[in-house]
Amino acid sequence: MEPPEPCPSPNPAPAPGPSPRPPIPPKPQPKPPPAPGPSACPPIPPKPQPKPPPAPGPSPCPPPKPQPKPPPAPAPSPCPPIPPKPQPKPPPAPAPSPCPPQPPKPQPKPPPPPAPSPCPPQPPKPQPKPPPAPAPSPKPGPSPSPPKPPSPAPKPVPPPAPSPKPSPPAPSPKPSPSPKPSPPAPSPPKPQNKTIPAVFFFGDSIFDTGNNNNLKTKIKSNYRPYGMDFPMRVATGRFSNGKVASDYISKYMGVKEIVPAYLDQKLQQNKLQRSDLLTGVSFASGGAGFDPETSESVEVIPMLDQLTYFQDYIKRIKKLVGKKEAKRIVSKGVAIVVAGGTDLIYTYYGIGAQHLKTDVDSFTTLMADSAASFVLQLYGYGARRIGVIGTPPLGCTPSQRVKDKKICDEEINYAAQLFNSKLAIILGQVSETLRNSTLVYMDIYSIFSKMLESPAHYGFEEVKKPCCKIRLAGRAEGLGIKNLVPAFRSSFLKSSELPTGVCFASGGSGLDKFTASIQGVIWVQDQLKDFQSYIQKLSQEVGDAAKAKEIIANAVVLISAGNNDIAITFFATRAKKLRYNIETYTDQLIEWKMAFMQNLYNMGVRKFAVLGTLPLGCLPGARQMTGDLICLPHVNHGAKIYNQKVANLVVKFRQSLPDGKFVYIDMYNSLLDVIENPSKYGFRTAKPCCCSVMTPIPCLDSGSHVFWDFAHPSEKAYKAVLPNIVSVISNNLA
Known part of the structure; x- marks a missing residue:
């Protein structure tokens, strides 16, 4: 089976090696190769084998032994120089420069190592001078079908870009096992050595830089104390005290310090610099998820709508720089996706109550499938470098920790891990079908787990409580609207x-x-x-x-x-x-x-x-x-x-x-728990403080009583019961 792959190079072979000597192309060569081939090729295989692993080359080099029987196939592909008849003239040379060094002069002794390299890169163009650098061979790859057998991608233009230097990543997609965990790891650092024209972010609040500001949703962060540590102390709509993950990723990749939101009014009105648009933006929306119901329930931008905005973005940059350059920006830019946390916390375990309708295994499978579909659509729009981030240990976030004990909710953490494992697997499968692309799964679950287990090691002191307690819809009191609600019939109503x-x-x-x-x-x-x-x-x-x-x-x-x-x-x-x-x-x-x-x-x-x-x-x-x-x-x-x-x-x-x-x-049940366990909530008794049937005189310490009168809770009791109620309202109606 291996010989046939190299065999397709009979005609292309002349291009690589024969370039220096035209006599290589002749087909009659098959007869002489058996004699010289064995002598030269046998020694070559042992050495080249160590290097062939990165490329398909290894398969062709070992075949030299069987060459005697099928000389025509092995001779041309692995050792194009062997076939040429001109070799008889310099018979002594064949041994030192067996097959790989067609130009016997440069490869008299080191031929064995280069030999394997030329073999893997069936596209022989790079072989003439830089045999050890067969990596560039992917360029000619487009012509020969073998190097690009993965699913037929309609656009072969992008492939040359990724392959020139990161030849290792290129072959990685072929070995199905590696693309899932191993290839992704090496690929991230290498892009930094390349030119990354832009970064594009999709997903939820981890990447949202202000897209929710002009939506009707209550999930916003364009007010203080958000942004208190952002430049100029401005609340931009980022769900943080300062910059968010998208800003730092862009910075570390050497693109820009701050990533604008695509729906930013200044960007939409072309009031920002042209480079702000061309170098990438964020389409993410806080509260979004892979399950459409997640985004709809809180009125934010669904993942599919984020893709629609991306399509609109491409049209805009085409008008600015032209179709060819726009295509380059999108294909060489990096698209990163993060979502799933909101799906699990709110849609499955929270407001959506999906846990009552389906098991966690089925729901996480649906999420992973949606993530894969999203990636495929990104690829369809021209993206060729795509990174997908898993979910963190959601059960350890302050809002999900088990009350009182403040311990992580292991059930939610299990769901997060289940989703992450399925996401990694399906992305590994998808990567094998996307030609000329790099698809990476990024694990942040382990990173955050280590941070939570050893906060001091990372410079933190508190991991159980949030720095700022802000409710979904507002600032300080209850739903965040106002402290006192006036009566409609009050004469003092303004x-x-x-x-x-x-x-x-x-x-x-x-x-x-x-x-x-x-x-x-x-x-x-x-x-x-x-x-x-x-x-x-x-x-x-x-x-x-x-x-x-x-x-x-x-x-x-x-x-x-x-x-x-x-x-x-x-x-x-x-x-x-x-x-x-x-x-x-x-x-x-x-x-x-x-x-x-x-x-x-x-x-x-x-x-x-x-x-x-x-x-x-x-x-x-x-x-x-x-x-x-x-x-x-x-x-x-x-x-x-x-x-x-x-x-x-x-x-x-x-x-x-x-x-x-x-x-x-x-x-x-909320009030019954307070009545049955008054000390748990800071009360001394469940008896009324004032105005009961027995006495109209109030007690001296109303804060120690659950009830104020014969039927109404005291103010402190309301404060003890209402947080849960407000939470239900906020999560379901805000």
Whole structure:
């Protein structure tokens, strides 16, 4: 099988070796080679074999022994000089300069080493003078099919560029086992010795340099304290206190210090220097992932849309430098991709709840396949140097560490490792099919793991806590909107407060009109009328109905109703018990709640946070009825039944109204844990501090009590419970 490969060079052979002597081409040579070939070739194989590994040359050199039988094939390919008849004239020379040194003068003694080299580079053009440098041979490779057998790439132009100096990387793609881990390792350093005209970045927040700034998404970082260590202390939209990975990679590759975001307004308006565009940009978007649902759920730029921007980028540089130069920039530039972290943390284990629908093995396979597809499309656009970065130990990030113990979440880390292993394998397979390209997988999991295990070695002190605690949507308090929410009916309400939200709730109200009437408060249906009035005032304040509509659509509406209906109207009065049991009454409450939510949706609301009831049987007002202050199980049972139905209702809305976002918030278990374990949250007792049935006098230390009065938690209790609730809202609705 090996001889046939060299054999194709009978006609090309003359080009390499025969260039100095035309007599080489003659085909009749096969007869004489057997005699001289054995004598010369046998010695050659032993020496050349050590070097042949890098190129296919080794296969041709060993064949010289079998040459006697198939002289025509071996003689021309491995030792073009042997075939020539002119050799008889200098018979003594054949031995010293067996076959490789066609010009016997230069290769009298060192012929054996060069011989192997010429053999591997079937394209013999480089052989005449620099036999040891067969690496350049890839240039002629395009002509002979053997050197470029990998999948038919439509564009052979780029190959010559990568092959000239890094000949080792070129052959590496052929040996399938090596391209996955080994070839990638050596290839990164070598590009630095070459001319890298540009760098292109795709993926998530690790590479995003400001593309999210002008999106509607809440995943932004164009405000302080982000950017506090960036030049001029500017918050550019980078998810860091200073520069991000894309900036440093570009710097280390010798391209430029700062990588602009492709959607940067200055870049789009051509206000930056031409070189800023030509030397590469970032298309990455914080929050993006390989799973389309990941990007859609947080309204950022999907990976496929990033490719669309890349296509647009190519058109722009063609206008600036021409088609040929644009092609060179793209093919010789380096494209780097990083994504997958958001897919696992949010889409699989978080808001997307994919772990309830599919196993981690299937989900990571989907991710790896998407990554491979992305790489293939990059190649289709002309990219020939592509690097793909795996995910870090996601379970060790501050947000994912197991609470209290602050230890890494091994389940998430396992998922990250599973994805990384599949990514490395599939990229290795893809690299074998992409002709004239270099595809590298980069492992950052191990690097970060070592850093977390030995922080002092890298100059760090803290690895468990973040430097700055910033929530998804804002700065300091809760959702990051404002510290105090004004009541809509308050006479002190300022019109400037309208755009950031108000409160329509009324203490003591409920879904059941009877609940509101017996306490003389605002029924929830009347609160809807207030909301309609609010929309009109909001339009006047912002001066544009369309703008007001946008505010409503992006706002988060929280609904808490049902507590008073169950605790007071059903269990504390006899009227409802004569007509309903707890099952039928909670069914009626769900019907009213469904109508209430549908009306809000019709008014333009698209983000709903629906709270369940508290553990009503454990509220001081209920516990005091027993005398021994124990929780009332039958009341808690009613609350649980209602909560389960509310959760199911939220799921139905989510399925029937896909353009809306709905989340159920469990208040029951959150507060119950505080009541049962007060000391865990810094409280001394779960008894009320003030205004209970027994006494209207407040306690001296409200911070030591879970409840302020007979039914309402203290401020400190709210602070203990709400972080988890805010997190649910932020992750699902922001």
